[in-house]
Amino acid sequence: MHALAVDIDGTLTRSDGSLDPRVIEPLRTWPAPVVVATGKSLPYPVGLCEFIGMPVRIIAENGGAVYLADDDVLEFTGDRDRAQRVVEQYTDAGHSLGWESVDFVNRWRETELAVNIDQPLEPLREIATSEGMRVFDTGYAYHVTAPDVDKGTGLRTVATRLDVKPSSFAVIGDSENDAAMFEAAGVSYAVANADDTATAAADHVTEASYADGLLEALDAIGE
Template sequence: MTPPLAVDIDGTLTDSNRALDPRVLDPIREWPEPVVVATGKALPYPVGLCEFLGIPVRVIAENGGAVYLADDDELEFHGDREAAQRVVEEYRELGHEVGYGKVDFTNRWRETELAVNLDQPLEPLKELAAAHGMHVFDTGYAYHVTSPGVDKGEGLRAVCDRLGVGIEEFAVVGDSENDAAAFELAGTAVAVANADETAKAAADHVTEGSYGDGFLEALDSLRDA
């Protein structure tokens, strides 16, 4: 039986340059069970992806900080954006930057966390986050300053409660440590070959293919399960 599916974006639906792999579009559209886009990106990105795919908007954004389902038209937030802002302000006082330029589309629409570019130093960010009772995810694409206990696993739990689906029925495909919490709760967890070690350790299966190739391989295995 084909499971409902939660899928990451960066590193899973994209290539190594973070461009969306066009081969993933039709298989997602045609998946017979609910598809949830689960990402560390701000809410407009997964919403836009669902809209352009032509599928119902079901998203977990900001590493679990924002959850929206078209099924009940409810948007819920979890996380302390103000605490994340305090961490970033003190980080800047130490002479560091967020690293996304003046306009900063990466953080412009974030409501529960903040992201810092990987070209900035991690250790002082982690120290400041800990001092404020916050947590830092290194997703391989950004450092995310977020509240403890807010993660994709809790986001998926909220989705399942609202859809009336057991979390063990879901399959999750991803590539990063921010996917690990969802991997540990889902019935089936698949890491693509380019995944980090945390994601691979939490997954039930690691694909031979990387990026979009790995995602398509994962779908084939889930159809045959």
């Protein structure tokens, strides 16, 4: 049975962004390791794993943070200082990160920073490029991250630490930040609501969207 790596937003959720409770039991009873791979900061996937009741195996911040309960090691890769310089130049140019005054989106980020998708993208990309950084558009936020960090590198790190091959993983996601993970894995599924980059990179595209698509993919993987 394939190990799993699954995205959160747009994949474990309903269209309104809330977790679909139907995904809980299939994930907690999957007979191989399950890794939650997300652009969110570390506390979110940790809390998700704990509340679902499965071992904490996570790739957070688009590959910038990796933790496995198996070896109890937390590993960071990225350049938050340069990400900070990017967002400072962005705000100095008159733009905003677009979050509330208490910014829970970035409060616990260690390796990158995120900007609300309601804000202008092109100025952010230009500044990021000038600083040697890049921007992921996940459909939920613009993530300013180092060019050598992505979910694919995160998955390879996880595979090494679990002493398995990346090709032993089946992965499910919906955004351009999942594409590198799709390419590293043995088999990949984009849910029907996925963006063009994820859809093009995936081996399969489900007929159903959001969590319904995830459940459809799990059925296919488990056959």
